[in-house]
Amino acid sequence: MRQVKTYLPLTTGNNGVSFRMPSTVVVIPCYNEACRLDIDRFLRYLRNDPPARLLFVDDGSTDDTRIMLQALQAVAPEWADILPLETNRGKAEAVRRGMLAALGSGADFVGYWDADLATPLEVIGRFCERLQAAESLQAVFGARVRLLGRDIRRHLSRHLLGRAFAMGASCVLGLGIYDTQCGAKLFRGNQRTRELFHTPFCSKWIFDVELIARMIAVDQQRGPTLRSLYELPLDTWHDVDGSKVKPRDFLAALVDLHRIYRRYLRGVPRLVDRELVDRELEPVRENTPQEQPLSPAATSQPARHPAEV
Numbered sequence: 001m002r003q004v005k006t007y008l009p010l011t012t013g014n015n016g017v018s019f020r021m022p023s024t025v026v027v028i029p030c031y032n033e034a035c036r037l038d039i040d041r042f043l044r045y046l047r048n049d050p051p052a053r054l055l056f057v058d059d060g061s062t063d064d065t066r067i068m069l070q071a072l073q074a075v076a077p078e079w080a081d082i083l084p085l086e087t088n089r090g091k092a093e094a095v096r097r098g099m100l101a102a103l104g105s106g107a108d109f110v111g112y113w114d115a116d117l118a119t120p121l122e123v124i125g126r127f128c129e130r131l132q133a134a135e136s137l138q139a140v141f142g143a144r145v146r147l148l149g150r151d152i153r154r155h156l157s158r159h160l161l162g163r164a165f166a167m168g169a170s171c172v173l174g175l176g177i178y179d180t181q182c183g184a185k186l187f188r189g190n191q192r193t194r195e196l197f198h199t200p201f202c203s204k205w206i207f208d209v210e211l212i213a214r215m216i217a218v219d220q221q222r223g224p225t226l227r228s229l230y231e232l233p234l235d236t237w238h239d240v241d242g243s244k245v246k247p248r249d250f251l252a253a254l255v256d257l258h259r260i261y262r263r264y265l266r267g268v269p270r271l272v273d274r275e276l277v278d279r280e281l282e283p284v285r286e287n288t289p290q291e292q293p294l295s296p297a298a299t300s301q302p303a304r305h306p307a308e309v
Helices: 039-046 065-075 091-104 121-133 156-173 191-196 207-219 222-228 249-265 274-280
Strands: 010-012 018-020 024-030 053-059 080-085 109-113 139-143 151-153 184-188 229-233 236-238
Touching (some): 039 053, 039 065, 039 121, 053 065, 053 091, 091 109, 091 191, 091 207, 109 121, 121 184, 156 249, 184 191, 191 207, 207 249, 222 229
Parallel strands (some): 024 109, 053 080, 139 229
Antiparallel strands (some): 010 018, 109 184, 139 184
């Protein structure tokens, strides 16, 4: 595995003492992206003291993608690196190999981002801040929630299919996750993340769902996984033309959901029994004052995500 360099920026606190900021490496999978790479936006990010180093994974591109990536790297070699794959392996495998390389660099945080920059690179800092603020979190996922005051632009057909798929994924996973497929995710650079990416994925298109299923399978219950994930609603997300995901892939994704359930989740208790939920959340409550039990009416419905689109 190719060695990825990391740089540990220093910042100055209120007492004038410099301390090390967490190092971050973000993987950008690329396959024949020469017509879609927004060079100006990447350059703007790389030239403005970025919070994360970018690792571009060229997944066996046959166009000018690698030439463009090399030009970007030449501008800011301290903040950009390239991991070339000689043959096309698919996005899931490109992300997996990039994440293993990023983990091998010793970075504190590692993640992946879509090359079309539908999610702006400038929000990487917010993902890092969220992981820093809560040590119990293992990962932060971007969520495309259409709320007033936010600029979320999706093609109607993809939005409707995406919401239908999200409902199916939530049912299979047994977690009330809103958006599994947003291409902006950041993880802690620890052994648990390394185990998630250690073996190739069985799913071609929905490896994001498979990642969560792997977390549940390791925990053997959904409570710990639920507490270790955080969905960060994005302020800006713009659908970019030229996506390689087509409407017909929706059917293939449903088949993959069934495969993921059989491989990882069959037999894992679901968060539907009230006593099971209380037992899994007991470590969180053990240090809190004793509270009066809620009325049956207050406990009859499980918690739901606050935003439904």
